[in-house]
Amino acid sequence: MTFFSKIIGTGSYLPPKAVxxxxxxxxxxxxxxxxSHDWIFSRSGIASRHYAEPGVKASDLGVEAAKRALEAAHMTASDIDMIILATSTPDFLGGFPSTACVVQNKLGILNGAAAMDVQAVCSGFMYAMAVADSMIKSGAHKNVLVIGAEVFSRILNFEDRTTCVLFGDGAGAVVMSRSEAPGVLATKLHADGSHQDILCVPGNVEQGVLAGSAYLHMDGQAVFKLAVTVLEKVANEALELAGLQASDIDWLIPHQANIRIMQSTAKKMRLPLEKLVVTVDQHGNTSAASIPLALDLAVRDGRVQPGHKVLLEGVGGGFTWGAAIVQM
Structure with missing residues (x-):
């Protein structure tokens, strides 16, 4: 029997502090x-963002989003046999133990479920979804918890107005399960390391001491130019793999980085802006959390309905990008 992977529950969480x-x-x-508000909003479409309180980690946000996704899926934590968590702001230096393992412990998943982090920056959730899809279709796993969780406020230089105004903290999650009915129809991933310098945190640790900068660095103009090109291309690749046309898509949920990038992608695909799910105005750029946050919002407010076809796509440092088409 051929199995599909299907999203059966979504959840999200934002820190209470909105700025x-x-x-x-x-x-x-x-x-x-x-x-000023006008300067920020005119360039990005961002009006507000959320910041985690001191001591709150990516795992804490991820746990809250995961609980809501599990509840929506009518599952308990013990039903999960794999956790894949996308983050660029892990709980621990060096990324280990993985934030996925920390989440597993906090959720009380003591059944030996696999757990791992995925690092593809703002494309991280697309990468994590693609891995989960493959794991489920292969028969290796049945119920996979996929999380995007970020505390980007910890790596922002608040003396650089070109970057510190753009990012926020948050988490989103989905439960993907084995299904006889179609769910994930196609995924497509890419990367090009030759562009690694345009969006990065250029520091590292040597002999226990920070060498370089621990702050996010971004060449905004270069990122914008590359993003509008690759997002259209990968969306069309995913459509081709799924045997669909852009007109078949009910909703476009892109990475919430910049409203101009998002609207440009929709227009290039000839999708009406009414089909574009936008949360960047209230959340800012939450990196790997932005797509599942936006998806959960659209599910819970009733826009995304069972049977709808949704195009998810993201682009991030590395340089990485990817897309998925899912039938809800």
């Missing part, structure tokens, strides 16, 4: 950094 552009501008002004 508007006006509030952030006031905080930056105290440091001598000039910015």
């Amino acid at each position: 508007s552009n006006h509030e952030l501008a006031e905080q930056l002004a105290a440091k001598g950094i000039e910015t």
Whole structure:
């Protein structure tokens, strides 16, 4: 029998602390950094973002999103036999133990379920979904918890107004399960390491001491140009693999980085903007968490319905990008 993987539950979580552009501008002004709501919003479409409180880690956000996804799937944590967590801001230096293992422990999943992190920055959730899809279709796993969780506020330089205003913290999750009915119709992943310098955290640890910078660095113009090109291309590749046309898509849920990139992709694919799910205005760029956050919001407010075909896509540092087409 041929099996599919299907999303049967979604969940998300945002830290309670929301910071508007006006509030952030006031905080930056105290440091001598000039910015404004209009400057931020006109360039990105961002009006607000959420910041985790001190001591709150990516795993804490991921656990809350996972609990909500499990509840939506009518499952308990013990039903999960694999956790794949996408993050660029892991709980521990060096990324080990993996944040997925930390989440597993906090959820009380003591059945020996596999757990691992995936690092593809803002494309991380697409990579994690693709791995989960393959694991389920191969028969190796039955119920996979896929999480994107980030505390990007910890790696922002609040003296660089070109980057610190763009990012926020949050987590999103889905439960993907073995199904006889179609779910994930296609996935497509890419990377090009020759562009690694345009979006990175260029520091490393040598003999226990930080060498270089621990802050996010981004060449915004270069990222924008590359993103609008690769997102259209990978979306069309996924459509071809699924045997679909753009007109078959009910919803486009891209990585929530910049409203201009998102609208440009929709227009190039001749999708009406009414089919574009937008959360970047309230969440900012939450990296690997942005796609599952937006998906969960659209599911819970009733826009995304069972049977709808949804195109998910993301692009991030590395340089990485990917897309998936799922039937809900």
